Amino acid sequence: MAEYNKSEAELEAVFQQKIDSEQKIEPKDWMPAAYRKNLIRQMSQHAHSEIIGMQPEGNWITRAPSLRRKTVLLSKVQDEGGHGLYLYSATETLGIARSELIAALQSGQAKYASIFNYPAQTWGDMGAIGWLVDGAAIVNQVSLQRTSYGPYSRGMVRICKEESFHQRQGYVIMMELAKGTPAQKQMAQDSLNRFYWPSLMMFGPHDSESAHSAKSMKWKIKRETNDDLRQKFIDQTVPQIAYLGLEHPDKDLVWNEEKGQHDSGEIDWDEFYAVINGNGHSNRQRIQHHVKAHEEGAWVRDAMSAYQQKKLQRKVNAETAA
Amino acid sequence: MSLEKLELFEVFLRSKRGLDHKHAGSLHAEDKEQALEYARDVYTRRSEGVSIWVVKSSDICASQEDDSESFFDPSDDKPYRHATYYDIPKEVGAM
Numbered sequence: 001m002a003e004y005n006k007s008e009a010e011l012e013a014v015f016q017q018k019i020d021s022e023q024k025i026e027p028k029d030w031m032p033a034a035y036r037k038n039l040i041r042q043m044s045q046h047a048h049s050e051i052i053g054m055q056p057e058g059n060w061i062t063r064a065p066s067l068r069r070k071t072v073l074l075s076k077v078q079d080e081g082g083h084g085l086y087l088y089s090a091t092e093t094l095g096i097a098r099s100e101l102i103a104a105l106q107s108g109q110a111k112y113a114s115i116f117n118y119p120a121q122t123w124g125d126m127g128a129i130g131w132l133v134d135g136a137a138i139v140n141q142v143s144l145q146r147t148s149y150g151p152y153s154r155g156m157v158r159i160c161k162e163e164s165f166h167q168r169q170g171y172v173i174m175m176e177l178a179k180g181t182p183a184q185k186q187m188a189q190d191s192l193n194r195f196y197w198p199s200l201m202m203f204g205p206h207d208s209e210s211a212h213s214a215k216s217m218k219w220k221i222k223r224e225t226n227d228d229l230r231q232k233f234i235d236q237t238v239p240q241i242a243y244l245g246l247e248h249p250d251k252d253l254v255w256n257e258e259k260g261q262h263d264s265g266e267i268d269w270d271e272f273y274a275v276i277n278g279n280g281h282s283n284r285q286r287i288q289h290h291v292k293a294h295e296e297g298a299w300v301r302d303a304m305s306a307y308q309q310k311k312l313q314r315k316v317n318a319e320t321a322a
Numbered sequence: 323m324s325l326e327k328l329e330l331f332e333v334f335l336r337s338k339r340g341l342d343h344k345h346a347g348s349l350h351a352e353d354k355e356q357a358l359e360y361a362r363d364v365y366t367r368r369s370e371g372v373s374i375w376v377v378k379s380s381d382i383c384a385s386q387e388d389d390s391e392s393f394f395d396p397s398d399d400k401p402y403r404h405a406t407y408y409d410i411p412k413e414v415g416a417m
């Protein structure tokens with residue numbers, strides 16, 4: 001078509017013009033190779049996070065303290081599996097195979113949110129994860145509903161509709177514990193203490209340190225910077241902690257009247273990079289478990305293709321008989 | 323080829339960049355290329371779309387309305403999948 005007559009520079013100008021005027025890029029549109037690559041990295045990382053994120057919570061399904069809580073948790077973990085599917089499918093529209101994405105996850109070449117390398121040790125952690133981890137993910141995902149790539153944007157709209165339940169069920173767990181016995185309240189505080197800082201790290205490094213930020217903003221893959229999104233989360237979480245009657249884990253947190261937002265303490269970036277680089281508590285376990293689950297599911301995939309073959313054969317037999 | 327022998331195609335339109343394709347209707351055509359042109363001619367006469375998908379009707383696998391009770395039943399008794407199932411105090415803001 002007409003595009004073949006245009007030079008790379010002209011194509012890129014048209015592309016940037018679409019982005020600048022808030023039009024979405026769709027799978028069959030021309031796009032710069034680096035845009036495609038950047039999207040594949042970010043979207044697959046997001047998909048992997050949904051799937052690996054099933055593990056810390058999945059770990060508690062059999063130990064949930066009541067049948068109702070078990071069904072709620074199971075339902076949440078099922079949703080996360082669905083989110084992984086939406087995102088892998090959207091990534092595949094960029095011309096990469098699902099098997100390549102999974103291979104990159106399993107070899108450690110692709111990353112996922114490092115929050116999932118922290119272990120879920122208590123029932124309180126099911127509260128803190130839903131409330132804080134899904135809460136932080138929602139802040140990011142609400143912003144990504146406006147991302148420039150159409151399939152990613154539409155996936156985010158669908159996911160955001162489902163996420164609200166995740167955060168609320170987590171907060172309800174926290175409310176129950178915070179209003180419970182002193183030991184239960186202590187459990188809630190302990191979970192808050194362990195998950196607060198890693199939740200802030202979910203927004204990534206400071207804007208000044210972020211390798212992918214500038215290009216991502218120009219292409220509107222990202223719509224708000226890491227630090228702006230993190231600030232939103234910090235501010236929204238303050239009254240939520242106060243309502244629970246728990247102590248805020250950040251001792252340097254103060255309201256800044258002039259800015260109309262909270263000033264906060266510094267994140268332990270050494271911990272952030274250690275976990276990202278594979279030295280968190282559960283990194284190896286998460287990937288090993290993924291590989292194991294995939295291998296142990298081989299017989300199901302084999303059975304499905306055998307059944308498919310059999311159905312085809314039956315059809316052929318019926319046709320030759322007729 | 324007689325009219326009865328033509329294939330039935332379903333037509334989906336994207337009204338604006340960034341939105342989903344939505345089912346608009348169907349038409350008969352010899353093949354998919356022709357279906358695309360017909361769809362443009364009959365379904366986007368007033369710029370209703372910026373993108374068209376055509377799919378052979380016979381390639382669509384649809385759930386059956388008659389079976390829908392048992393087919394969708396598994397999600398009917400799970401109110402806890404909805405955000406509104408959880409009471410969140412006003413003081414803590416939107417969640």
Ligand SMILES: [Fe+2]
Binds near residue numbers: 050
């Ligand atoms: Fe998520």
Ligand SMILES: [Fe+2]
Binds near residue numbers: 079159
């Ligand atoms: Fe999710």
Ligand SMILES: [Fe+2]
Binds near residue numbers: 080134163
């Ligand atoms: Fe979630």
